[in-house]
Amino acid sequence: MAHYRASDSKREHFRRYLEKTGVVDSLTSGRTLIFILQPSPSRFVKQHLGAVDLTSADTEALKQEVSNLREKCSRLEEENKDLKARLQQYEPASEGGGTAN
Template identity: 35%
Template sequence: MQNTAEKEEFKNYLEKCGVVDAITKVLVGLYEESEKPSDALEFIKRHLGNSAGIDVEALKQENAELKAEVGALTQRIEELSKKLEAVQKAQNSTATTTTTTRIVIEFYFVILINWIVQYKSTTTLVCSIYC
């Protein structure tokens, strides 16, 4: 008795959720096909849940095209990242060269100042001796 009640409850559940209608529509569609497909199960899989008339094959094709586009864009991102890295290294190199040049100039400036101080001292000494 309980087994029959459970079956009836499950049947009502399937009807309420629209499963019975969906399966019926697919089976009627298969029945009405003028040329029956060689693989009825594939027909049912393709059409079940496709009540909006969505072209699954077109979606698969679009998906493949989008995946290819994503691959191309990913490759382009990698190329641009490498270029950016090269530019940043060049800028760092230029900054390092500028810093090195500044240090060298400061070094020579200090030497020049020391030389001037020494020269002035020497000049003062020479002037004081000979003048």
């Protein structure tokens, strides 16, 4: 229970610090301006805080790239498995512990 109270105390101290330094007032004023000036607050945040606004074409291109990379990864994993199996035919099994992977 003491840990819980210490956490509340730290939270309260931080809240007072934010109020004292004017951060709370600045955030409140900024939020009010967003709602007054912008019909879409989310658009304002995206435009002014660096969020990227992807088009559906961008999204589709990225989905296709992910799909292609997954297929390539799968092919490479299969090739790796095949090459390891072929390598085992030419190398004798190690005695006394095996190999570390």
